[in-house]
Amino acid sequence: MTGLLDGKVAIVTGGTSGIGLASVERFIAEGAKVAIADIQDELGASIAERLGDAALYVHTDVTDEDAIEALVATTVAAFGKLDIMYNNAGAQGDPSAIVDITSAGFDKTLALLTRSVVLGHKFAARQFTKQGTGGSIITTASAAGLQGGWSAAGYTIAKHAIIGIVRQAVAELAPLGIRSNAIAPGIIMTPIMARSFGVPLEQSDEFVAFLAEKLNATQPIGRVGYSDDIAKVATFLASDMSDYVTGVTIPVDGGATAITQGTFASEVVTAAAEFTSK
Numbered sequence: 001m002t003g004l005l006d007g008k009v010a011i012v013t014g015g016t017s018g019i020g021l022a023s024v025e026r027f028i029a030e031g032a033k034v035a036i037a038d039i040q041d042e043l044g045a046s047i048a049e050r051l052g053d054a055a056l057y058v059h060t061d062v063t064d065e066d067a068i069e070a071l072v073a074t075t076v077a078a079f080g081k082l083d084i085m086y087n088n089a090g091a092q093g094d095p096s097a098i099v100d101i102t103s104a105g106f107d108k109t110l111a112l113l114t115r116s117v118v119l120g121h122k123f124a125a126r127q128f129t130k131q132g133t134g135g136s137i138i139t140t141a142s143a144a145g146l147q148g149g150w151s152a153a154g155y156t157i158a159k160h161a162i163i164g165i166v167r168q169a170v171a172e173l174a175p176l177g178i179r180s181n182a183i184a185p186g187i188i189m190t191p192i193m194a195r196s197f198g199v200p201l202e203q204s205d206e207f208v209a210f211l212a213e214k215l216n217a218t219q220p221i222g223r224v225g226y227s228d229d230i231a232k233v234a235t236f237l238a239s240d241m242s243d244y245v246t247g248v249t250i251p252v253d254g255g256a257t258a259i260t261q262g263t264f265a266s267e268v269v270t271a272a273a274e275f276t277s278k
Helices: 017-031 042-052 065-079 103-131 155-174 190-198 202-218 228-240 264-276
Strands: 009-013 033-038 056-060 084-087 135-140 178-185 249-252
Touching: 009 017, 009 065, 009 103, 017 033, 017 042, 017 084, 017 228, 033 042, 033 065, 042 056, 056 065, 065 103, 084 103, 084 228, 103 135, 103 155, 103 178, 135 155, 135 228, 155 178, 155 249, 178 228, 190 202, 202 264, 228 249
Parallel strands: 009 033, 009 084, 033 056, 084 135, 135 178, 178 249
Antiparallel strands: none
């Protein structure tokens, strides 16, 4: 590794699996100290133990404003400062179509995917301002935040809102030296894919491998994405290599959102149904 994040302190929400875990591991490999924020306590503690003194696990419900404020305070108490906030925690949320979604389901989805990002900006920016050092805020958006039809209504709307948060953050925070950018993953082979289709946890690796084989050829670049594809871009945005980059949403999707995807959405459903019927 190149030490891109030497001396920096980061928070990664949703840091115990998938994109979050890949980012935690890469940030630490590049020299950062990282607070892993999640609600999977046993898993989080074991990951922090494996990664050593550079890692800290903090139980955090990102829908709870007090919890995010405490997360920032705990990180600063442990590591002395904060340089990077990566708002990554998420799940599919309410899978209902627009004609079926309830207010409760919609609100719960927005709380997890959108309100948490606002709160992450709020408390990271307060700490960066207190330090007088500026900082980098990164958020996991989605291809579903760039185009309709990739996911359910609640998820799509919530992820579109993230782009608005990033742009507003430039207006308010850029003069303070605080950068805000988002990453829009395409089809990434993570455990959330299995959960989205109701595949049992013990079959998630098998399911992801099956989907990858079926879907590689549907992607412009010839393969689906993996967690580390996102983690590498997150590392760039967290580092001083991107110190003149703010207000952008970077698609990391193998070119998928650059073209019309045709039948891809139905192919995902078909492939998942084929797997679950075995």
